[in-house]
Amino acid sequence: MLDPRLNSSFWVLRLAYGLVPIVAGLDKFTNLMTRWTDYLSPWATRLSPVSASSFMHLVGVIEIAAGVLVLTRFTRQAAWVVAAWLLLIALNLLTTGHYLDVAARDVVMALGAYVLARLTEVRQSAREPASGPVTAPAHSHA
Amino acid sequence: MLPPRLGLALWALRTSFGTLAIASGLGRAHLASTPDRLAACLELGAGVLVFTPFTAAAASFLTGWLLLLALVSLLAGGPGDRAASDLVLAAGAFTLARLTRVNESSLAG
Numbered sequence: 001m002l003d004p005r006l007n008s009s010f011w012v013l014r015l016a017y018g019l020v021p022i023v024a025g026l027d028k029f030t031n032l033m034t035r036w037t038d039y040l041s042p043w044a045t046r047l048s049p050v051s052a053s054s055f056m057h058l059v060g061v062i063e064i065a066a067g068v069l070v071l072t073r074f075t076r077q078a079a080w081v082v083a084a085w086l087l088l089i090a091l092n093l094l095t096t097g098h099y100l101d102v103a104a105r106d107v108v109m110a111l112g113a114y115v116l117a118r119l120t121e122v123r124q125s126a127r128e129p130a131s132g133p134v135t136a137p138a139h140s141h142a
Numbered sequence: 143m144l145p146p147r148l149g150l151a152l153w154a155l156r157t158s159f160g161t162l163a164i165a166s167g168l169g170r171a172h173l174a175s176t177p178d179r180l181a182a183c184l185e186l187g188a189g190v191l192v193f194t195p196f197t198a199a200a201a202s203f204l205t206g207w208l209l210l211l212a213l214v215s216l217l218a219g220g221p222g223d224r225a226a227s228d229l230v231l232a233a234g235a236f237t238l239a240r241l242t243r244v245n246e247s248s249l250a251g
Contacts, residue, residue: 009237016233033222112234
């Protein structure tokens with residue numbers, strides 16, 4: 001049984017890791033929050049077959065999809081994707097040589113996504129019925 | 143007793159939030175203005191406290207602090223990406239406080 005106090009943590013993390021990637025993903029098309037291409041390392045730009053803005057649009061689509069999945073029953077899998085994604089972003093920022101503070105925050109957020117995945121696992125296993133043979137009640141009708 | 147999978151999660155959150163708060167405080171410390179120096183002291187203090195038996199209290203403080211920073215950033219028209227990451231970090235700090243309290247009560251019980 002999961003401690004009820006951890007239920008609120010699960011929901012707070014789920015909403016944060018679901019809604020924020022959706023908003024950030026949508027903003028890759030509008031650049032209202034910031035100019036996202038500034039965060040793209042020259043190394044990533046060289047490797048990308050498309051322009052920096054098209055690359056960020058693709059990033060936006062992935063973030064929106066990951067955020068939506070966090071809010072569905074695939075929370076655990078999506079949280080692992082978000083954790084890996086945030087670590088990739090941190091790696092990209094490290095290769096720019098700038099924005100090291102943003103990279104550090106992304107690593108901590110990646111650990112938060114990892115905790116969401118673990119909380120979801122524990123929550124799901126707590127809700128599953130105990131394993132073992134199931135006997136039909138004697139009065140049941142076929 | 144906290145499940146082993148959550149024990150590792152608690153350790154990861156505690157280490158990362160303590161280190162981030164200390165690094166952020168040190169990063170602000172060189173700034174000249176009084177509000178920045180005050181913020182640096184608060185972040186440094188909270189970061190150090192995360193590594194002491196006062197983890198839950200420090201994490202609760204960091205939750206409020208991060209929410210305040212997000213609000214100030216939004217109201218001042220600052221970068222929205224920074225405010226968004228402050229909100230996500232606040233959710234993580236809240237979870238650190240809760241996990242610590244549950245762990246402490248399971249150890250005491």
